[in-house]
Amino acid sequence: MRLDKKTISEITGGNRRFISPYDEPEPYYILDGADPLNQEFDIEIINRYYERLRYAAANADELIKAAFDDRFYDEVFIDKNVVNSPSQMCDGLIFDSFVMYPDHQTIGACLSNEEFMRGHFIDVTWNSEWELISIWID
Numbered sequence: 538m539r540l541d542k543k544t545i546s547e548i549t550g551g552n553r554r555f556i557s558p559y560d561e562p563e564p565y566y567i568l569d570g571a572d573p574l575n576q577e578f579d580i581e582i583i584n585r586y587y588e589r590l591r592y593a594a595a596n597a598d599e600l601i602k603a604a605f606d607d608r609f610y611d612e613v614f615i616d617k618n619v620v621n622s623p624s625q626m627c628d629g630l631i632f633d634s635f636v637m638y639p640d641h642q643t644i645g646a647c648l649s650n651e652e653f654m655r656g657h658f659i660d661v662t663w664n665s666e667w668e669l670i671s672i673w674i675d
């Protein structure tokens with residue numbers, strides 16, 4: 538479902554940890570089925586999405602640090618000419634996408650940075666209490 542980009546921009550407030558809502562493909566959405574851009578949700582679900590995004594924007598550093606594993610730095614595709622330590626890599630990660638799955642009461646995000654991950658990402662899923670469910674790097 539297409540969400541209001543202006544509202545998302547206001548919530549993320551220029552936070553360096555979030556990609557612009559105006560980037561393509563759509564980085565912010567609610568997904569419940571196969572086609573995220575052609576779905577309709579009631580206002581309660583949309584407002585829950587914005588609440589979750591507000592929480593993530595206010596706690597981005599902590600969420601990313603909790604999801605980061607120093608072993609990710611050892612992946613062969615990490616450009617070590619750009620980042621020279623796991624902590625520098627973690628500090629450079631951004632939310633490349635932010636997705637709410639209302640049927641499962643979960644939030645998913647891809648953390649990445651094109652400067653040193655070049656098309657790869659860290660896929661993270663949290664439950665409704667912001668506890669990590671899964672994390673993997675691709």
